[in-house]
Structures are given as C-alpha cells and as structure tokens.
Amino acid sequence: MPHLSRRAFLKSSVIGASCAAGAGLGVRWPQAFAGPAPIELKPRPTDARIFGEIPTKNVFTYGEAPGAMPPVLRLKRGDPFAARLVNQLDEPTTIHWHGLRIANKMDGVPFLTQPNVSPGRSFDYAFTPPDAGTFWYHPHCNTLEQMGHGLAGVMVVEDPADPVFDAEIVLNLRDWRLGGNGQFISQFKPREAARSGTFGTVRTANWQVEPIYDAPSGGVVRLRIAVTDVTRILQLKLEGAEAEVLAIDAQPLPQRVPLDLLILSPGQRADIAIRMPAEEGRGVTLTDHRPSTPATVATLRSVGPSLNHALGDVGPLAPNPQPEFDLSSATEIPLLLSATAEQAAKNSICGSLGYSFWAINKVPWPGDTADPLAPIEELKLGQSYVLTMKNVTPHAHPIHLHGMNFTVLRSTREDAPKLTSDTYLIFPDETVQLGLVADNPGDWVFHCHIIEHQKTGMTGYFRVA
Template sequence: MFQLSRRTLLKSAAVAGAYGAGVAVLPRLSQAFAAPSPLDIEARIIDATLDGQAATHKVMSYGLAGAPSADPSPPVLRLKRGKPFAARLTNSLDEPTTIHWHGLRIPNAQDGVPFVTQPYVYPGDHFDYAFTPPDAGTFWYHPHCNTLTQMGRGLTGVLVVEDDSDPVFDGEVALNLRDFRLGSDSQFIAQFKPRDAAKTGTFGTVRTANWQPEPIYDVPAGGLVRLRVLASDVTRIYNLTLEGAEAMIIAIDGHPVPERTLLDMAVLAPGQRLDLALRVPDSEGALVSLQDIRPSTPKVVTQFRAVGATLKRNLGDLGALAENAGVEVDLKNATEVPLLLSATAENAAKDSICGTLGYSFWAINKVPYPGDTADPTAPIAELKLGQSYILNVENVTPHAHPIHLHGMNFKAVSSNKHDVTAQVSDTYLVLPDEKVQLALVADNPGDWVFHCHVIEHQKTGMTGYFRVT
C-alpha cells in the first residue's frame, strides 16, 4: 500500500515540480507548479501491481520523459490558466492512440478525436499538442482510440489547471478512481460482456484509487486539504460519502459551485470531477475514510491520516476559488435541440468515432452512430457560432447515462427529476426517465463530440457530434 509521509512530500516538492504523484502537502506560502514546455508524454505498455497481489502484464500508462517515477500510474499534469501549454505524445503502444483533454475548452484541432479532429498517432509516431487553457480546475486526459481497451488498461490521468488567485490549502490529494478487470491470477480478463454492455456496463473486479486498493494518505492535522476527485472508470458510478471529518464541495467538473455545501453524499459518474475542501481532524493518527456506498455495501475508496500538530484551520477560513467563464445563455432566443437517449435493437455495428465492439445497443435520436442513413456520419445538429441553444435531453432507458460534450460547457436549467443549480459543467448524469435541459452558447468552432461516458454505451451507438460554424 502506497504511503507518503508529509516530511517526504515536503522534501521532494522541489523534485516533483509539475509531476504530481497524486498527493502533495504544500507549505502555507503560495507555490507555483509551472509545467515544462513542451512535455514529452509517452503512451507505453508496462507491468504494474494493481491488486496488491502480483504484477499485471500489458498495462497501459503514460510517462513523462526525464521524470522517472516509482509510481506507474499516469502523472498528474499541472498547467497554468492563461499560460501556453505544449506536449508531444509519443506512441509506444502496439496500436494507434491520441490524447483527449477532457473538459478543456481548446481549439478543435487539439481535441484528440481521430477521424474528427486529428489523424491517428500510429505506433512509433508522435503528435504535437499546443493550447492555452482558459479555465482553472480539475480536468483529465485520456485516449479517444480503442477507448474501452486503452482506458480500461490504464490510460486515464488527472489534469490540473491552476490559478495564482486560488486560495492556499495546507495540502492536496488528487484521486483517480477506477476499476481494472483482472482475474484471480492478476491478469486482464475480457474487458466487457455484451449482455452487460446492453445494460449498465461491465464492472471491474479490482477497485483502485491512484492504481492502489484503499491507499492511505498522510495529511496535516487540523489543516484544510483540497481533494481533487476524478471518476475515470469506464463504467462505475460512485456514491461518495466521508466518515471521520467534514468536507465542503467547492467545485464540480472543474468549475466553482454557485453555493458551497457540506458533503453528505455526492454522485460521481464516469468523466465527472469533484473538488472537496477537507477539514482534517486535529488528533494525530486520526483516520478519515472516503467511501462509495453504491449500490449497497459501503466500500472504502481511500483513507486520510492526520499527522503533526494541529493547524487549527476552519472551513470558514477558505476564500473563493478563481472564477471561470460562465455560460451566459440567451434563454428567450435559444434554439432547442432534441436529443433522445434510447436503446436500439441489437445489430452488428460499423466502425465508429472510437472503433466498435461489434454491437449496436444504444442510440441518440434513434440512430446509433454511425447511422444507417443517407449520411451515416452527419452531425447531430449544426450550431451557429455565438448563438444560444438548449439541448432537450430525454433518457427513455432504465439506465443512467453520463453525457459529455467536448470543447464547450453547458449548464442545466431544468429537470423533471430534481432541482438543478446553475452549475457550469461538461458532463451531466442523465437519470432513467429524466428530461433535462442543458443550455449552452456555441462559442467554439469545429466538430465537437457528444457521447455517453459509460464507454460501452459510447462504443455501441450513443455517440455523435455537433458542428459549430
């Protein structure tokens, strides 16, 4: 079990620089984490111990050239809001890949979707990404090629965009929550079962945080610690609760919440992120547990252990996060776009945006992508640059669908299931039988993918794109 002491963290901070290992305890003074430019990111195949028992072969991960690490999981990338960022992806896999920068509003050519925004990056080749992140917050990066296999085998990493005006925390822990499908011999088993792909999706057998079963992180007693929580699993929806301390929800999907509330239970679906301000207990050695209570038996995700003399901080001490651009929709003049999420009769599928699983189970507007239509790869809708739209999303299936929009943000304005807040987001969990209105301004030109982030649903039809011109 990976444990990193506060003393070790502080000692290694100068070495760690831009490369987060998932946890950082910061001094009270402001500290810059400028990523080198360009970063050399390698997609590679490695062996790694994921279940705490034995090494798993043919794991896929990202590594940074010139930054050797004992941690095999993808590094936490740290960028600065408004500062140019560049990265070269080198593909050392045995199949094509790309990088999609999930949640970032960047130029279309940098979005990392093959056949839509860029060509494949073939084995042994490279691709250069360059953009300036306009928003601060917690985001992530992953491939958009053969996504079920590549993400399922490890290619998911946390991406943090920092702002100098953010409040200073006493520590920070980035948590990448995900399953792996391993057999009793610690090796990969089939990534999905067709009967499960046609329902909620196929669940993993080994549950991890930062590629470790139930890790424990040391955090300063009595301090305020920022928890950046990412659900990068291909299937699992988390119901997160905290035991042993209080935490306040401060951001969702990278964007500050309109009103802070104490964490009771938060639902986090694949693709979504949750930022919490954790108030660590005062007593040294006290343990705090982050638990997933879905579906019935609570499961410890990770624990935090208080170390050192208490800092005696208070949640009320925490200043406001730096604001991001909002979604200022002209609701009176917004054009409505119908989006029906449904199941479809089982058919053999054609190659889609991200390949195929050989089945067609799901559809948008009754058409599984690509459709059996006059133009099977046509956009869902064509949007005019600068105009306001309301996506009328209706889920007529008995399963939840975390719907993600590339390149732009939206906010929910109404739902028949529950009250909504004006939260800026890029991924919304549409519940069974829910009708939700997602408002957006088409402010980023290009072809932007719109899909369910349960990857089996994405790859069996619940995918499409909007064209903004």
C-alpha cells in the same frame, strides 16, 4: 452532472476564486509541471502491482518509471502548454484533454479533429487553458481497451490567485478487470454493455487498493477527485471529518455544499475541502455506497500538531468565465437517449465493440441517414441553444460534451442542481434542458462516458460554424 442534496445545496453559503496546493502532504504520485518546452507523454505497456503480489502485465501508462501511473499534469490558467505524444504502444492512440475548452484541432478525436497517431509516431498538442480546476486526459482511440488498461491521468489547472490550502491530495479513481491471478480479463461482456456496463473487479485510487495518505492535523485539505473509470458510477460519502464541495467538473459552485452524498459518474470531477481531525492519527475515510455495500476508496490520516484551521479560513474559488446564454433567442434541439433494436456492428468514432445497443435520436452511430457520418446538428457560432435531453432507458448515462460547457436550466428530477458543466449524469426516465452557447468552432463529440455505451451507439457530434 453529479447529484447533490437539494437540502445541502440550499443551506450552503455563497462563495466565489481558485485554490492551490499548500504543504503538499500526502502527495505521493508522479507529477509533471508545464514549462516552455513540450512535456513528452509516451503511452507504453508496463507491469504494475495493482492487486496482490503478482504484477499485472500489459498495463498502459504515460509514466516514465516502470509500473508508475500516468503523471498528474499541472498547468496554469492563461499560460501556454505544450505536450508531445510519442506513441510507444503497438496500436494507434491520441490524447483528449477532457473538460478543457480549447481549439478543435487539439481535442484528440481521430478522424474528426486529427489523424490517428500510429505506433512510433508523434503528435504535438499546444493550447492555453482558459479555465482553472480539475480535469483529466485520456485516449480517444480503442478507448475501452486503452483506458481499461490504465491510460488515464489527472490534470490540474491552477489559478495565479489560488488561495492556499494546508495540503492537496489528488485521487484518480478507477476499476480494473482482473482475474484471480492479477491479470487482465475481457474488458466487457455484451450482455452487460447492453445494460449498465461491465464493472471492474478491483477498485483503486491512484492505482492502489484503499490507499492511506497523510495530511496535517486540524488542517484544511483540498481533495481533487477524477473518476477515470469506464463504467462505475460512485456514491461518495466522507466519514470522520466535516467537508464541503467546492467545485464540480472544474466549475466552482455558486454556493459551498456540505458533503453529504455526492454521486460522480465516469468523466466527472470534484474539488472538496476537508477539515482534518485535530487529533494525530485520526482517520478520514472516503467511501463508495453504490450499489449497496460500502467500499473504502481511500483514507486520510492526521499527522503532526493541530493547525486549528477551519473550512471558512480558505478563500473562495474564482468562477471561470462563461459565455452569456440568451434564452429568448435560443433554439431547442431534442435529444432522445434510447436503446436500439439494431444489433449489427457499427464502426463508432475510432473503433467498435461489434454491437449496437444504444442510440441518440433513435440512431446508433454512425446512423442510418443519407449521410451516416453527419453531425447530430449544425450550430451557428455564438448562438444559444437548449438541449432537451430525454432518457427513456432504465439506466443512467453520463453525457459528455467536448470543447464547450452547458448549464442546467430545468429537469424533471427535482433535486438536479443548476450547475455549469461538461458532463451531465441523466437518470432513467429523466428529461433535462441544458443551456448551451455554441462559442467554440469545430466538430465536438457528444457521447455517453460509459465507454461501452459510447462504443455501441450512444455517440455523435455537433458542428459549430
């Protein structure tokens, strides 16, 4: 869960109904719209111009056109959606629909919810999204390599009652591990996997370095951000316009938050309303300030005569329905996030990096219990639980839960906002309590979304029955 300024959080005003794309200025990425027939998603290798003049070889995409990034999928809340995965890679893959609360058999985790999809084979996904907001989709097989090579796309679930923005811009934020010749280098270094993770060498938004998008002067833009990187935690600021955070991880905030500093980790998403400058040609710059030197992520440029709109002109976002948490009957589950002294390879969920550096409750996946593949805990369907999670490592960990949401109850970090989410960024030495209603039956993965941490031990699953 991202860091939001407590001062800004308390200053904000109450809102509450979801937003749709308006004029669509600046929308230059491929999109696929859900219909009655299945959308075909064909993961395959391609050449793409990411950095410099030399195309990068062996980039992975779901896109149809050569060099195109994965399409933005557009669904509607409450409408059936179907997708057929046709594997055109030379290795197995799956699709995980990150953040969606759907049936377990559609969750895309090999050996836990479905079989691997081998090269040349297909798998049909079908579900009805219960929530509106910004989500994303990616493989859950050989994840570091496949996601590291580009296989991650944004998914927008619209609400039929969405208010209208003057424009919408979607940003798929990710790094690439490229050498000076523009070609891939090793996706990780063991010594970095044992720390905060191996960072990319080239930062992009929508597979471009510092792209510029046009938006109507004086208009209100909905900026949808998804951090699809395997490692980087971002500290985002906006320069040149006033803006408010509307939703985090697809969940509308109970109060609008002026955008001051927004920390987003791998797996997280944010919806932001930006009031563009009235003067044509003026730019609005999204910058990342982590670790120290600011880096430009993307720029929005005002075009056309001013619309003279204000942030308050946009209607509120409707909250997604959540199960009712009962603290009085909740069972506590302790979760200790730590390093492990074991260095031997552990075959994690669909693959291993050949090392064990991290653990949950002192056990690196797949563990040292009598049944090493047992769940972290067996949860009773419909019951409330408090996940008391303690991070005793010197590194932050974005912890993601499949298939369900949790709500922050309390934290030793004073400025942790009490939000509902599917991903919580836990800081070093922090202890947080997350309220969870086990309302979705099945085996649900729980893991760090710094993929090197996941693949070297910090992963497991809950069984809900």
